[in-house]
Amino acid sequence: MAVIGSLIKGLINLRDKVVSEADPLEAQEEVLRELLDKSKDTAFGKHYDFEEILKADDIPKAFSDKVPYFDYDKINNEWWHKMHEGEVDVTWPGKPPYFALSSGTTGKSSKRIPVTEDMVEAIRQTGIKQVGALANFDLPSDFFEKEIMMLGSSTDLQKIEDHEEGEISGISASNIPFWFRNFYKPGVEIAEIEDWDERVHEIAKNAKNWDIGAITGIPSWTELMIKKIIEHHNVNNIHEIWPNLEVYSTGGVAFEPYEKSFNELLAHPVVVIDTYLASEGFMAFQARPETRSMKLVLDNGIYFEFVPFKPEYINEDGSLKPDAPVVTLENVKEDEDYVLLISTVSGAWRYLIGDTVKFTDVERHEIKITGRTKFFLNVVGSQLSVNKMNDAVQELEEKFGVNIPEFTIAAIKKDGEFIHKWYLGTEGEANEEELALALDEALKEANKNYKVARSKALKGVEVVTVSPDVFHEWNAKNKKKGGQVKMEKVMNEEKFAEWEKFVQALNGQ
Template identity: 50%
Template sequence: IIKTTLDLNKQFQSLPEDIEAVQAEQLRSLLQQAGSTSFGQYYGFKKILDEENIIKAYQKMVPIFTYRKMHQNWWKQQQKLPNITWPGQPKYFALSSGTTGKRSKRIPVTNEMLATFRKVGQSRIAALANYDFPAEYFEKDVLMLGSSANLSEHRQHLEGEISGINTANIPAWFDRFYKPGQEIAAIDDWDERVAAIAAAAPDWDVVTICGIPSWVRMMLIKIIQTHQLKNIHELWPNLSIYASGGVAFEPHRKSFEALLDRPITIMDTYLASEGFFAFTARPGTMNMQLAVAHGIFYEFIPFDERGFDETGKLLEEPEVLHLGQVEEGQDYAMLISTPAGTWRYLIGDTIKFTDLSRYEMVISGRTKYFLNVVGSQLSEEKLNAGIEALSDEFDIKISEFAVAAIEVDGEYIHQWILGTEDQLDEEQAAQFLDQKLQALNKNYRIARQKALKAVRVYCISPDKLYNWLETRKNKKGGQLKLPKVMKAKMMRKVLDFVQR
């Protein structure tokens, strides 16, 4: 039944021709719904709606917000009072993983935002009709590995990581396919939850797995060890789809595929605490199609001198584009306006459009994952490319990595941590990474001739890195991610911890 429905939906799938008009309509709907809120009245939403070009009027009258600015000025009040940035009061607040910040952020999640998550999720399911999967696969199990669905009460709302909030709101029709089920998903302790998943795994016929690569890999290893398997396909022969998310998959590919008996279809998703923005919609690529007609208004700031200074800090008056103005191949920082009451919100990711005819894009990095202490100008995309090349060159599996610029005896070096169980000569790895990044980035090459004096590599067991993450956040699994670019102080703390 599901497969037939998807095939019928495929006939009606089409992308809008006038993207500016479609996005203007998303913005209009948001402004109409929030016009009577404190935020809407302060910034004149009703006046904006009277303008001929509401996108231009909106950009003129509403400033750009970072989390700190939005939280301090508006969202903090919304935890106590209704009608601040969105009608009513949010039932949930999502605690972000805090990848680049010290503390978890509280992001409001309204009922309308949950509906948007579901709407994008339904489009993603509909896109499966583009793949040649057997009809029976659509009646089998989907394993979603996220944070605990046991949410905490705080003031007048519930809070937890967004994967836990979404799990707690799984639609009834999907419940029969969803694994590990609500009871196991509510287990707070990560190790206990994975042990329960491993114990129940033989009873499931899993076709699809969703989750962050590093934690999915750890779960699969636990299942394989528990049941003394050679690979996960011995237990789940129909496993055919992995929906990745949270971090770039490519650096994890080798270690992930080592747990399989045969290739499977790997898709990417762009799902954050602030929204579900994009998903892989066709075979032959992991690039993602932006959800352009699902209640979210997007803006884009060029991630270069037009929008940011040399340290990666947002300019006072950056150039801002709507979706109809972007170009392929250019890095952009993304602004979102959503029914969670986020307005012109700098989400912190950088993206790059790969095919504007399909509105396909990739996540190219984070605005804070930009290593430029000595003018090296290394983006996350270049860092990932260096690690992938290193993995291929030495035929090793690298589960995690991080880098920092550290001052040693008055001179700067790049200090790398590589999470791997394989044998690797650290000096050879440093030399290869250095040469590869010089070939990839002329600014890095110039920096190596001047202020950047050396490159060092330490190979560390991934388990030790995950243990450090656990001590830092007092939890494990879920949406926790190792920061790829660290400050020198954090790098020293990691090295002190793992070398004890």
Template identity: 50%
Template sequence: MALLGNLIKKGIELNQKLSFDLKSSSQQQSEQLISLLAKAKSTSFGKFYGFDEILNSNDPIKEFQSKIPIHSYRDIHERWWHQQQSVEDITWPGKPSFFALSSGTTGKSSKRIPITEDFLQSMRDVGTSMIRELPNYDFPEELFESEILMLSSSANLSKNEKGHMEGEISGINVSNFPDWYDFFYRPGKDIASISDWDNRVAKIVEEAPNWNIGAIAGIPSWVLLLLQEVISGHNLETIHDIWPNLTVYASGGVAFETYRTDFEKICKKPLTIMDTYLASEGFFSYSTNPDSMDMRLALSHGYFYEFVPFDERGVDDFGQLIDNPLTLTIDEVETDQDYVLIISTCAGAWRYMIGDTIKFTRLDPHDIKITGRTKFFLNVVGSQLSEEKMDEALLSVSEELGVTVNEYSVAAVKNENDEYIHQWVVVSENKIDKTLFSKKLDEALKEANKNYGVARGKALTGIRVSAISKDEYFDFLDSSKKKGGQVKTPKVMGEEKMQDFLDYIS
């Protein structure tokens, strides 16, 4: 038993026992909002919307909700955030030193999200809270003296003509790591700053034998690809042949389950999977229980949350917010109900619709899982398919047919007879019987969602499946300049974009 690993583990266990909060979730969230409003009351946004008056009201939360509209990215960027690139004190005190270029899946160009010092600290604080939960997992002492491989976007940030630095959020985080992180962080800032993805992977493969990796963090598709490259580059059978202490994988960005089988194939021993909800707009939740992929919502870390029911009370048939949607606070939510997440943060996001839908799996404490994106809601002909339902159906069919499908894209398109169908493109290393897969997928979707079944009896005449290999898929991403450690590709496409995809792979 390693003395250092034992000491670190015991220290974390003691920290966990000493760290507790007797305040209710409602109290924590109320304090977060008041703190945010007080800090930003002298900004242009705070003066315009009367933060002083909100703070002095009898019910600051209700007053806040009545005075400030819910913002999309376009709303808040066009009126406020674009000024913050040049002028101080717009939506948050000071002028941000960084702007995150979103690596997400929507929009034709990257969004620019302001990243403040308070915000960077909030993300570190959530990370610390996650570390405090490690004793729940009973990890071996060896893990606590091993290194962490974080597969980020490039830490080689670019300087904007307006003076700030910009890049994807994971690259910004890495570039702001203190020097003492070098003790355990891999691949290190030098390799992380290599802009070209393939060159960065090659360098990681080269250095892999020199590292003692116990934990890995990153988006499943790119982490899996990297580990396969390490195995191939060193002629190994499993990743544990080079990193025997590898115990933990912190997933995030996309749902993990469609990757589980492929991860199991390259491991000699089981990995503990911890899920995280880390976006350009914040680090919102993290796993705390070895028996569940559900995540604990970070309630006292610089974020105030609101929740809009993802049904007729909050959205229209296309997943867009209706006028005056029902908006709930943390003490008003219930389990097993999809909600559109609305956030206010210490980066100057105010009642901002991040675009994700979540579901509470537990209320004391508040645990969640991500159920999809509002723009991944497929409802062109009334099918009302969420990302969660599509994932479930795809996983069920893959298991039944003995194949593995990690990625997919789907769109409602018109066929040769001018009738609507759902066109799927699935990514697999296995040979796919497209006719059988289409039949089974159609059946699984009907079983998973009654609205889909109704649509299939009316305007939606069928589904069509195309299958491509992972190499073809990564070539497509490369051609679209969407290749890299934090890139997520759209699961639901428009008809024109799907046609471009089909044209490329044909």
């Protein structure tokens, strides 16, 4: 019997019964109050008069009235750049010991997002909450004795003057508590390898030495790692190497597009748990097995606001219009898309993280990530969001018996008329014209605005099938492999022209 595992599972169950949740609305207002109070003497806090906001009868309203929306470019150009020039107490007391590098999905240049000690601790505390939530899943006792493969970016952070820089997964892994290190794989030495292919090669070589019970990582890169291990050891599936693999903790992007191809690498199903850890903070995790939705963490250093995701509130570059209305947690509605805004213990204020979410259960405060503001395709009024695209692509997988883990799309002009051109990363054979027709029909059924656009200014749909590896190579060329890197689902015409040249060169055309 797994004595230690039974003990750990018992402690988790006990914690789940003993720890009571605070009232969500009160917790959020308390978080906001603490953020404002701690930052009132910073340059940002003085500029927007946080001290006066704290005196208001309705602090959330006073806060939203006084402080404008910020995306990365705006807050970096106006405030965060000062930290790199030696200033302290800019948007949060002191200076951050880390900056999270995030190339996101829209370009080569990395964003440099401050990560304070308060944020490191908040991420750690939310991690503990997530472990506590495992009490809700029917996992065997010996699972809690197994090792965890954390497939993130390199933990070999770059030292720059008085701080270190790296991706958030590398920063988090470099701050793993000592008691967890025996469970953590691939271990410190391999995790520090910067080159993705070399790191995965070392993981594959050592895979048989580990008893992995859970994997965490972005789906596309996790799938590639598993394929490399299977190939290296010449086996049929990953369970021949890690027979006790029970859990996959995903995050960063929707898992559904990868589910079919991911499951083909397994001998039997595993428990899939969604998480929402971004460069800006750990915001939500799946707390129960009955749903794929994630529970917002409302009492741990992040204050949330929501803007209805409607074309009239969004600029062409994905930023918010200044007069876009905001909704607090108290007034959100189920099954409506919202642009997510956060204010955090890292000194982000009313910050447009770039994700859109919808509440699947308002009472439990459970959400799903539905897409990106910059991936909203509204040329000629088609109003396509990423979740509609994902759903349509999944229909193709079922109809044609193929796997399509990756895709990208652009609205381009052909013979003077707009069309949607799709590149599908496809495993298996399917006719491109038949795929285009089925994709078009699925989107017409799912989106009335798309159907109207197709009857007017949007004159056609084209599909090109390529290997999913093409998408990985594109990321390697433009950003890098692994870590937090995600593929852009929607491109503008200029970027799409670069993409097409890249695909042609790769195929020797």
